[in-house]
Amino acid sequence: MSIGGWVTGRLGLDRLRAKYLGKPFPVHSTFFLGEIALFCFVVLVGTGMYLALFYEPSAASITGGAGPMPLAYASIVAIDATPFGALVRRMHHWAAQLMIASIVLHLMRIYFTASYKKPREVNWILGLVLLGATIGASFAGYLLPYDQFSVTATAIGYGIARSVPWVGPALADYGFAGAFPSPSSVPRFFAYHVVWAPLALSGLIALHLVILLKQKHTEPAAARAVRAPADAHLIEGVPLWPQQASLMAVLMLVVIAVTAVLSAFLPVHPSAFYGPPQPITPEVKPDWYLLWVYGALRLIPGGLSFRFLGATIGSEAIGAMLVPGILALAIVLVPWLDRGTSSLYYAESPTASPRRLAFGLAVVTLFLALSLAGFGAELGLGVPVLWVITLAAPLLVWWGSYLLAGGRRGAGA
Ligand code: HEM
Incomplete structure (x- = not known):
């Protein structure tokens, strides 16, 4: 018996091989x-x-x-x-x-x-x-x-x-x-x-x-x-x-x-x-993947704050904690927010659900708009203009992609 065959037999590798190495x-x-x-x-x-x-x-x-x-x-x-x-x-x-x-x-x-x-x-x-x-x-x-x-x-x-x-x-x-x-x-x-x-x-x-x-x-x-x-x-x-x-x-x-x-x-x-x-x-400026947090900080007026349960929530906490926290929660909850079919064997086409497509593209646009706000000063764009872009761009993308994917025809799962 070869050494390989001996090791395979002793460690029961045949069963492991049959179970895992053939996985498609x-x-x-x-x-x-x-x-x-x-x-x-x-x-x-x-x-x-x-x-x-x-x-x-x-x-x-x-x-x-x-x-x-x-x-x-x-x-x-x-x-x-x-x-x-x-x-x-x-x-x-x-x-x-x-x-x-x-x-x-x-x-x-x-x-x-x-x-x-x-x-x-x-x-x-x-x-x-x-x-x-x-x-x-x-x-x-x-x-x-x-x-x-x-x-x-x-x-x-x-x-x-x-x-x-x-x-x-x-x-x-x-x-x-x-x-x-x-x-x-x-x-x-x-x-x-x-x-x-x-x-x-x-x-x-x-x-x-x-x-x-x-x-x-x-x-x-x-x-x-x-x-x-x-x-x-x-x-x-x-x-x-x-x-x-x-x-x-x-x-x-x-x-x-x-x-x-x-x-x-x-x-x-x-x-x-x-x-x-x-x-x-x-x-x-941070690297590209944190630029959106930097942009959110730019958009929140420096002196903004409110009191909550005895704590002062300042502009830094709003821009770098509250805004990212809300976005992260929305992304975590995606499997439960999607009320289409409940289980999946085949990957779906991106346009199968206009609502999912529109939400996803709007969130991507929001991240891009917030990242753009991080370069507001270099681009000569004031905070009010950046606010308009940050709110309007995701809404427009939402609306446009929903319609283009046939959302109004009642396919919007
Ligand atoms: C260090 C980070 C990550 C590594 C190394 C990783 C690795 C992988 C690999 C190798 C696969 C199988 C190949 C593929 O479907 O692309 C996979 C599948 C999967 N990953 Fe990730 N992943 C990471 C992060 C993520 C993230 C951020 C998500 C979503 C929030 C995610 C969710 C999934 C799901 C749901 C599957 C199953 C997909 C299917 O069945 O089609 N992973 N991952």
């Missing part, structure tokens, strides 16, 4: 978005492990050629100067950007094909937690270069955390290891970024995929048209091993190649250009 996976380009997010995470872990060999998580001041600077900042500048250091650092940044972009597109694929319907509500919510955790992991990484940009951006986050009603100041000081920036902030954020976040993301992704294997994929909508009613229970796709695994290997290599090519030509977060932190803080 649909081959459809939009079904690869979740996998792209997964492979970006793999690139992040790989490049992060390399960076951790040279990075110094300390705000202690050292004297370099250009004068005193924090050790963390000096170590990042030194990484950038080594032969592959800048490439690996940029790949880490680009993989983070691509991971969030692919998660957002994956979410939109799930939404517009109604793949959140029974029994997939748990994976919908778990997916949203994954999106939040990925953005949280990215935010924890913001501080690590400890340059002028990072410290200013993290200070904005600290201010927002302090604005949480009732518990904000205590929560912010606990989470940021003292009044920010404190000497303990960098080691604390390093721990969040390299231990807590990867562990949480790995566990959540594993759970997400186990649930997916258990519940099986929705079938691509096109399969319904060509399938005889007697075969409705069949699942179309290629087996996990070896076909799907080969496709995944190719996709993984493509993700590595794309992040490497982007990193070779497009620098991201040039720390030496920003310089070490200074007493005067520059105007910084």
Whole structure:
């Protein structure tokens, strides 16, 4: 008996193989978005492990050629100067950007094909937690270069955390290891970024995929048209091993190649250009995926506040907590707000429900309009104009897409 056969027999791998390796996976380009997010995470872990060999998580001041600077900042500048250091650092940044972009597109694929319907509500919510955790992991990484940009951006986050009603100041000081920036902030954020976040993301992704294997994929909508009613229970796709695994290997290599090519030509977060932190803080804008929160803060008048159960809810809490909280709640509740068919085997066409299509496009437009508000000053648009755009654009898109999808003809499930 071969060694492989012996190991297979002893560990009962035959049964595992029969149960899982034959699982059919649909081959459809939009079904690869979740996998792209997964492979970006793999690139992040790989490049992060390399960076951790040279990075110094300390705000202690050292004297370099250009004068005193924090050790963390000096170590990042030194990484950038080594032969592959800048490439690996940029790949880490680009993989983070691509991971969030692919998660957002994956979410939109799930939404517009109604793949959140029974029994997939748990994976919908778990997916949203994954999106939040990925953005949280990215935010924890913001501080690590400890340059002028990072410290200013993290200070904005600290201010927002302090604005949480009732518990904000205590929560912010606990989470940021003292009044920010404190000497303990960098080691604390390093721990969040390299231990807590990867562990949480790995566990959540594993759970997400186990649930997916258990519940099986929705079938691509096109399969319904060509399938005889007697075969409705069949699942179309290629087996996990070896076909799907080969496709995944190719996709993984493509993700590595794309992040490497982007990193070779497009620098991201040039720390030496920003310089070490200074007493005067520059105007910084967050990355694209948080720009909408920044825009919401711009739209809320600075002095606006109201009292609620003994707490003062100020403009910062309204723009960065209340508005995102209401939007997040609406998205969480999507499987329960959709009162169409109660369970789903085939993915639906995006136009099958004009109401769902209109709601989804309106929410996407709202995020875009809020992000635009983040660039209001640069575009020469005043706050009143930005308010009109933020309210009118989603409503127009809602109305237009509802009508175009045939909503008035009574198809509006
Ligand atoms: C780190 C983030 C995420 C990773 C790595 C991930 C990974 C995956 C993968 C590999 C699949 C199977 C392939 C596919 O359908 O694209 C999948 C399916 C699914 N994901 Fe995600 N996902 C993430 C975030 C999300 C988010 C934000 C949502 C929604 C809020 C979500 C909801 C779902 C659902 C409902 C399915 C089943 C789809 C179906 O049966 O057609 N996931 N995910």
